[in-house]
Amino acid sequence: MSAEQAVTEAPDGAAKSSGLSTKAKVLIGLGAYLGIAILLLLIFGSDGKNEEFQPQNEFKLEPWITLELGGIDFSINKAVLYLILASALTIATMLWISKRMQQKPNRVQTAIEVAYDLTKNTIAGGALDTKMAARWFPFLAALFFWIWFSNMIGFLPLPTNTEHTVNVFGAEIPSFALYAATANLSIPLVLTLVVWISYHVEGVRAKGLFKYLASWLPPGLEDMNPAAKAFIFVIEAISHFARLISLSVRLFANILAGHLLLLFMGGGLAVLLGIAALGALTFPLAFFFFILEVGLIATLQAFIFSTLTAIYLGGATSASH
Amino acid sequence: MELLGYIAAIPLAAAAAGEEEGGSFLVSPGLGLMIWTLVLFLFTMWVLSKFAFPKIQEALDRRAKTIAESIDAAERQRRESDELLAEYRARLAEAREQADDIMARARKAAETAEAEATAAGREKREELVSQAKRDIEAETRRSLEQIRGEVADLTVLATEKVTRKSLTAEDQKRLVEEALAEVDFSTLSGSEN
Structure with missing residues (x-):
């Protein structure tokens, strides 16, 4: 041709x-x-429904080292390990970067600088006045970085599953598993409590107790009769308590749901239903969800948590509600 | 303090509920874990705010300052270079003007010199020509005198032979004058006119 x-x-x-x-x-x-x-x-074919497999046990906290002080269970478990890992990683990364701040930054430094700038100018600077932003920036930035590292190490497979062990040359080592400290309600809840108490304290400090409580009422109700005002105040009070649940559960449920999705798509669903063929359908989806979780949800939830904290602090202290 | 009681009640109530169902431990907070969280978070925050954030801020401020200074320096240098450029341009224009001036003057001088040389040459030539003319005239005149003398002698000789008698000096002179008046010498001096 x-x-x-x-x-x-x-x-x-x-x-x-x-x-x-x-x-x-x-x-x-x-x-x-x-x-x-x-x-x-x-x-x-189908092996029938698997009654033994309990997917939620992936999130069960087995005490590794039992520790009890004053009737409170301080046992070291998976969640405590992840908290220590997250704290250590946050501290190590931030200290390492802060000691090597270059005039011409490399990629890691640039990423940390972008995150630092995000916490400083978008989260703290966006919702708070200059004085409040300066006072609360360390808390907001620490929240963001700590939650972010907690979320991110949740996507590293670590040998933490003591329920199922792998026999390597006679040694029983825990199998690799995904877990996230933030997928446990205790952790977001205690952070939320710190936030909740902090913004009320700031509000009372800025306005005085009664003026602060009065500022809960939305503006424009000056002419309303006291009974209706009291009713609205009760609703507002309930909404403040609802923040305890919304702030903590948003983070917890997002991370838990992400990990459950990964668990089910990565084979959990096939095992649970006893249909091995289902794994072929769900396994590619696990990759998709993994990318989504690591690339978006982990950062987004850390950002939302600290942004809402800043907004609550700003709302409690700003002159008009 | 009422609040602390409330906080403590959450995990206890949840823990009590968690005994019965399989998955409810997912939503039952544990007080121990909460204290672990608080301690670890506060420690992390303390370390970050004490050691990491100030250094990062300092470095960022330093860089911002460096950038501002660099921009200022660049602005200053630009202005300086603009000034220098303007100065050089002015100097260049001046130099060009001077060069033009020098060129004009040189051209004028050359023209003057040429005109002078031409005039001198013409003068010299005219002088030479007039000198030559004078020489030729003198020579012609001398030749004519000579021819005239010889013609007169020959005429006398011829007349003597013809008439066989000598002429008196007066006759002779008259005859010569007559003969010469008939001869045309214009052809001899024609080239000169």
Whole structure:
């Protein structure tokens, strides 16, 4: 075939393949994807529902070192390990960067600087006046970085699953598992309590107790009768208590749901239902959710938690409600 | 203090509920874990606010200052270079003007010199020509005198032979004058006119 022929035929062939690639290729891909799952289902069949597998036990805290002080259980468990890891990692990273601050930053320093700037100017500077921002910046920044590191190490598989062990040359080592300290309600709840108490204290300090309580009422109710005002005050008071739940559960539930999704998509669903073929369908989704969790949710939730903290602090101290 | 009681009640109530159901430990906070969290978080915050954040802030401030200074310095240098450029341009214009001036003067001088040389040359030529003319005239005149003398002698000789008698000096002179009046010498001096 001459070169001229090849040139004239090439665009024709390209048009044919691109005509296939747009819709048909996606459909063929999905069909193959389903086909493999159905084929696997036909080969392996269903083992019936698995009653033994308890997915929630991935999040169960078994005391590794039992410790009790004054009737309170201080046992070292998985969550405590993750908290220590998160704290150590936060401190180590921030100290390491702060000691090596260069005039011309490398990539890690740039990333930390962007995060620092985010906490300083967007979170603290965006919701608070200059004086309040200066006072609360360390708390807000520490919240952001600490929650972020807690969330992120939650996506590193670590040998923490003592329920199931792996026998390596006779040594029983815990199997690798994903866990996040923030997927445990205690941790977001105590942070929320600190935030909740802090903003009330700041509010009382800025306005005095009665003026602060009065500032809970939305503006524009000056002419309302006292009974209706009292009713609205009760609603506002309830909303303040609801913040305890919304702030803590938002973080906890997001991280828990993310980890449950990864658990189920990564094979948990197939094991639970006893249908091995289902794993072929869910496993690719696990990658998708992993990327979503690491790339978006982990950072977003840390950002939301500290931003809401700043907004609560700003709302409690600002002149008009 | 009422609040602390409330806080303490949450995990206790949840723990009591958690005994019965399989998954409820997920939402039952543990007081020990909460204290662990508080201690670790406060420690982290203390370390960060004491050692990390001030240094990062300091470095960022230093960089901001350096950048501001660099921009100022660049602005200053730009202004200086602008001034220098303007000065050089002015000097260049001046130099060009001077060069033009020098060129004009040189051209004028050259023209003057040329005109002078031309005039001198013309004068010299004219002088030479007039000298030559004078020489030629003198030579012509001398030749004419000579020819005239010889013609006169020859005429006398011829007349003597023809008439066989000597002429008196007066006759002779008259005859010569007559003969010469007939001869045209214009052809001899024609080239000179």
